[in-house]
Amino acid sequence: MANARNEPPQPTQSFAWLYDPRTRGIILQIALLVGVAAFFIEIALNTAANLKAQNIATGFGFLDRTSGFDISQTLIPYTSTSTYGRVFWVGLTNTLLVAVIGIVLATIIGFIIGLGRLSSNWLVARLATVYVEIVRNVPLLLQLLAWYFTLLIALPLPDAALELPLGIGVTNRGLYLPAPVWQPGFGAVLMALLAGIAAAVAIGVWAKRKRLATGEKVPAFWYGLAVVVAPPLLAFFAFGAPLSFEYPEPDRFNLEGGIVLLPELIALLLGLTLYTAAFIAEIVRSGIQAVPRGQKEAAAALGLRFWQVQRLVVIPQAMRVIIPPLTNQYLNLTKNSSLAVAIGYPDLVSVFAGTVLNQTNQAVEVILITMGVYLAISLLTALLMNWFNARMALVER
């Protein structure tokens, strides 16, 4: 009995689990999850009910309907009798075109400017600083409009087209390039080129193995260049130069024929590239400055030459600092490309979330699709860059 008196008062056994912090935590989490899910389901149901009540068409059936309008730049076949679904793909490819070219150019320019900021040449370093400070502090939309209208003013009207060598024509309606026309036999040239590239890769691998094994250096680069260039050239002449060009010719209003780079595309690329490059330059500069000076000095002490120090010691370490923020800039560039609508470039937002939305007025569906696409592009870019980052990470031993 005395024993029993010493025992603490037992809470009702069946509810004891309720006082376990772990269980409580789980219950709360579930309750929150259910609450959030209920909230979004309610929004979805409510939206659907309201759209129905207001007699607004819903669903994705509109994607199969005829669009009835034309688009200035289409990378895939499209006419005004194509469907809204087709418009989506036209817009998407136009967006991707700008994103991919923009990312490549912005990276190149950004690295050059970033290195320029670290240059020991006073003028180069100052010019790079001025560039970065001006470009990244002016709103992108203004820069795009400025580039666009400057191009329209600066470039000649079609009746006074500027004719450059190689049949290139420049007007304010676009940059007209000769279009290659493949003749029969050109396939063989392509095959030769592919074979050459494969051989060059093999030579590179072989040269590296040999160097690691024996220390003997092979001029692999020159060998590689030879096997990439020579076979296609031989094939080209062997098959009687199976390539001709279609040159742009003046028509009543514009130059016609050839490949046209619209001024809208050029202005958009200029604006996006130069803007993003300013940010990339800062990332590159900070990445390189993050490498301790001792690393460079140690490399130099080992007898490496300047470029070897950069290539083998500084840049691999700088890349670990550079890549994560670089990914951000790539995502920004892709998302900023949606400003294209202001200067009449037919990107996804302009033709799909713009014209299609307006013709069908199915705002909810169109905006959902568009947001989903940007999300997918961004996640894919991030995934690629994370993979690249993992590869570049310092392997610690």
Place this chain on the structure above:
Amino acid sequence: MRHQTRILAAAAAGLIAMANATHAHSSTLDEVKKRGDLRCGVNIGLAGFSAPDDKGEWTGLDVDFCRGVASAIFKDPTKVKFVPLSAKERFTALQSGEIDLLSRNTTWTMSRDTEQGLAFVGVTYYDGQGFLVRKSLGLKSVAQLAGASICMQTGTTNELNVADYFRTRSLTYNPVVFEKNEEAVSAFNLGRCDAYTTDASGLYAQRIKLMDPSAYVVLPEIISKEPLGPAVRQGDDQWVNLVQWSLFAWLNAEGLGVTQDNVDEMLKSGNPEIRRLLGTEGDYGRGIGLDNDWAYQIVKKVGNYGESFERNVGKGSRLNIARDQNKLWKDGGLHYAPPIR
């Protein structure tokens, strides 16, 4: 613990209630009266139809219609909140309830009327799509624009009409499409395009903004029907009727010779049609939830349709557009309003 759960439950309930709030539909007229102003969606800037003047006051034919409806409801033309909208935003703004009335040179089409939850109430301006080109090109017809670059605005019937026109004739053209009219006109002005297209009324309005208006000419050909009119949301018949009859009263006032200047004298008129219009006879305001002097207020505050037309786009304006098909039916035009009786 229990306290926390209660807060959570209350929060969830609150959110659901918030989402549900839009379920309840009260009458648009009641909402407008309670709010104390009419929210009217207008063009961001289209001379003659809706544009702020040098004092920052909104003026134009579309703007006058908003003021007319506000006068009918509040007896006060200033009780309007103008919401400037781009072509792309206009329908969403109406559907979402951001505005009560869309009076923004909007073409009445079947899909807009039947699939987008809108109800068009009539036509304030009979328009058609035209083309503005440089005089120096020496063009006579739209078909001669084959191969040309054409600037236009996105989200308009214009974009579709051009495609139809050139497709029907198996001709090609290069569309250059902008979100905002300003950029489309600037690009045209700088020679990016050989032609600029929009509704003919818009062409006249834009031409006066160009660097050298006399160097441009509007092609005589009109390629489409563009009946421009006000629209409201579907589902509130009283509101549809109110807006629709405001328009009819506006037109009928002109037909009966009731003007802003003589409307007070006309109150003493013996003509039964005028008496019914001005509310000295009958009880026509009740059916639309207003006082019987609703139409009197419209004419007193903004004038009749013809007066507004001449003041904004006709002889009294810089646009100087001829009335032509926008005359009343009895003068050979297309405007024909049902009688008030």
